[in-house]
Amino acid sequence: MEKDTALSVQDVADLLNVSKSMIYNLIKKGEINSYTVGRKVRLSEEDVQEYIARSKRGLVAGKEGRTMPASAGLSTPEKKGNGFIICGQDLILDVLSNYMRLYDVQALRAYIGSYDSLVSLYKNKIDVASVHLWDADCDTYNTPYVKRLLPGISSVVVHLICRMQGLYVAKGNPKNITCWEDLGREDITMINREPGAGSRVLLDQNLKRLGIFGSTVKGYNKELQSHLAVASAVSGGEADVAVGSEKIARQVDNIEFIPLKKEHYDLVFKKEDMQKHEVQTMLKVIQSTAFKNEFTHIGGYDTSDMGKIIAEL
Known part of the structure; x- marks a missing residue:
């Protein structure tokens, strides 16, 4: 597509592998620019790419055009007390954080890889790590790394998707x-x-x-x-x-x-946080039919065991 191609909301939803409702929500909050042609909402490819780039840097544009810390993204984890931070890069986590905000949970995002996510959880810089780390010795995903990188910390592993x-x-x-x-x-x-x-x-x-x-x-x-x-x-x-x-x-x-x-793509949090409102809200969302239906028909995702607690370590 040419750089200035006009995209429909459905085009952008397909590009980002999210629902149309999420795109409308981003437009409403001023996090992605749009314009109308008659009664049709349109977005430019350039604006979509700029939104993706800002999200990776942990910044979005506010309605006044200024730059602010994103509820949709932090490039590096910050200390607790600045919101409930979910760490990882898959877009399913962006949708999860949006759902949680519907329940008045300030869910923030940090875009770093699996290994560093677990280290950040160990250092108490984030609340939830997402992991897809394969251990060749036992042909198992994630739990061996959780045991090694969270020494002495009781933790819970919840399955999200297979990819x-x-x-x-x-x-x-x-x-x-x-x-x-x-x-x-x-x-x-x-x-x-x-x-x-x-x-x-x-x-x-x-x-x-x-x-x-x-x-x-x-x-x-x-x-x-x-x-x-x-x-x-x-x-x-x-x-x-x-x-x-x-x-x-x-x-x-x-x-x-x-x-x-x-691969198994899982979420990890500390067991001591299990009863916190934010964690219970997160579990409520990922175990809901509505959230699962967002991804059931998106190619590349297996949602059959979404929300299942697979280990308490």
Whole structure:
């Protein structure tokens, strides 16, 4: 699409994998610019991209045009007392925070990876961490890392969704990339996620299993901060391959997705917080039919066990 293409509310909802009601809510709060043509609401692609960029930096534009801390995003965690902070990068967490605000819970967002989320929870900088960290030794997601990174802290792990992780390659897969071993080929250049991201951990665990050092993989040290960014880099020819989720592959032109691992995307909080109003509200939302229905028909999400408490550690 051209930069100044007019988008409908449904177009933007499809692009961001959220409901139309969420887009109308963002427009109402002045967090994303819009205009009308007759009785039709329209948004420019440039304004949508600016909103995404502000969200990643933890800033949104207020109705007066000024910049303010976002209820929808913090780039780095802050100490408790500044709201209820949910940490992670998937857009499902943005929708969750919006639902919680309907119950008068000031739910804030911090956009950092899984490993750093758990460390921030341990340091009491956030309230909820989202994690998708694979342990190769026991072929298990998340609970081994919770035990290691929250030593001596009783915690609760709640399942949110399952997603398929795999490889982004150029359309037509011209380099015939099919598996983890191919990343060690001399004719392959990858682009990586930052240390601590779930996709980075999945990559590193598989490279270790194969006896491949990251330093020998072309492009391993070039890092970007999101699934969307690495997928776009592959689409634009900056790299041959990147690791990411299937959902994002559906949003980016000129790439294909090679599925390799079904991952569990879970929420973690301290057990001592279980009865707090904010945590109970969060559980009420993610265990509700309305919230689940927001994502049941979105490609790339498996919501069958959403809201299930899978471990108390």
